[in-house]
Amino acid sequence: MNKSGPLTEPVAIAAVNQYFDDLIALADPGAVLPHLRAELEDYRARTLKDPCLMEQLNYLRGFLSGLTAAGIQTFEQAEELKLRLERGHDSRWLP
Numbered sequence: 468m469n470k471s472g473p474l475t476e477p478v479a480i481a482a483v484n485q486y487f488d489d490l491i492a493l494a495d496p497g498a499v500l501p502h503l504r505a506e507l508e509d510y511r512a513r514t515l516k517d518p519c520l521m522e523q524l525n526y527l528r529g530f531l532s533g534l535t536a537a538g539i540q541t542f543e544q545a546e547e548l549k550l551r552l553e554r555g556h557d558s559r560w561l562p
Contacts, residue, residue, distance in 0.1 A: 473516050479560035480515065486551055486560075487511040493540055493548075514560075524556050 474480050487507060495503050513523055528549060535545040 471517060471519065474518055474560060476559075476561060478562065479518070482555060482560040482562070483511065483514050483518065486548075486555060487514075490548060493544065494534055518559050519556060524552065527552055 474483065487510070491504060491507050494500075494507065498504065510523055510527065513520065517523075531540075531545045531548050531552070534540045535542055540548075
């Protein structure tokens with residue numbers, strides 16, 4: 468499997484979009500943090516462009532830990548999102 472380049476599989480694209488939709492809904496449910504949303508939308512675009520970059524994976528791991536530290540999500544929610552992120556990264560977002 469080629470590990471570089473943009474996602475082209477519709478299922479993978481849908482999985483990335485669902486992941487970021489879920490993350491944004493959790494991080495900013497009232498849509499009151501435009502800078503946060505812009506940052507996450509940037510990472511959505513980067514993930515769609517190259518889903519295997521370690522820099523993105525590490526950023527998002529830290530972001531999820533920050534949400535837990537800030538009390539925005541529970542440890543269990545963070546672990547579920549981290550697991551989805553890891554699986555997505557490893558499989559190019561294919562089931």
